[in-house]
Amino acid sequence: MKELVFFLEEPSAREMMKGVLSRLLPDDIAIRYVVFEGKQDLHKRLGKRLKGWMNQDARFVVLRDQDRGDCIKTKKQLSAVSRDVGKDDVLIRIACHELESWYLGDLDAVEKGLGIGGIAKNQDRKKYRDPDRLTNPSQELNRLTKQAYQKVSGSRNIGPHLSLKDNCSHSFMVFISGICRLIQEAWKIPTRRSRNQKGCSKCVWLGPREASPQKLHPSERSLP
Numbered sequence: 001m002k003e004l005v006f007f008l009e010e011p012s013a014r015e016m017m018k019g020v021l022s023r024l025l026p027d028d029i030a031i032r033y034v035v036f037e038g039k040q041d042l043h044k045r046l047g048k049r050l051k052g053w054m055n056q057d058a059r060f061v062v063l064r065d066q067d068r069g070d071c072i073k074t075k076k077q078l079s080a081v082s083r084d085v086g087k088d089d090v091l092i093r094i095a096c097h098e099l100e101s102w103y104l105g106d107l108d109a110v111e112k113g114l115g116i117g118g119i120a121k122n123q124d125r126k127k128y129r130d131p132d133r134l135t136n137p138s139q140e141l142n143r144l145t146k147q148a149y150q151k152v153s154g155s156r157n158i159g160p161h162l163s164l165k166d167n168c169s170h171s172f173m174v175f176i177s178g179i180c181r182l183i184q185e186a187w188k189i190p191t192r193r194s195r196n197q198k199g200c201s202k203c204v205w206l207g208p209r210e211a212s213p214q215k216l217h218p219s220e221r222s223l224p
Helices: 011-024 039-051 071-084 099-104 107-114 120-124 137-144 151-161 170-187
Strands: 003-008 030-035 058-065 091-095 191-195 201-205 220-223
Touching (some): 011 099, 011 151, 039 071, 058 170, 107 137
Parallel strands (some): 003 030, 003 058, 030 220
Antiparallel strands (some): 191 201
16 A cells, blocks of 8 residues: 655644645555654654654654754754664655744735735745745744734645745755655656746646645544
């Protein structure tokens, strides 16, 4: 069975992923979410969860925030945990600096998801053209939305509107292209490459589809 397992540090990441993956992945890939209780819990229990996974055809993705840590060091630590249990092909991605950086990279999605007019026009401002540089993106998003953004519900509402092609967050585009490459290499699913408005190369499955906030991938499961 084609199974793609996401190890996440918090529920808000899962809610965002639901809106993204429903448009990115074919229906015959089963999606599983394993949500940990923060970064320390993820680092502590990741190896055990990877080692105990029964489906040998499963592929794994680890996503966590950079926050104020060293991105390269964090990725090396998670890679070492994966290799220690015999999983050498785990895709590890770090959101720079927080998940909210990805939302600030697509203010049109924020405007549509939260129903707040006038947000998208700020995208041309320097700090939103490269949101990965912001050290406190969650605070910035709260300020921009006048506290209307709430971490879990906001992620749930914004996720379905995030563009898979035009996001100013480099780490988001790297995340999307990494998933596309992973499923293409694992299961020979055809992908295509093109460029977004910033000239960034990205890879998307041949059949991406638009999704409403209510439309979910048919094979989603969230595991404790």
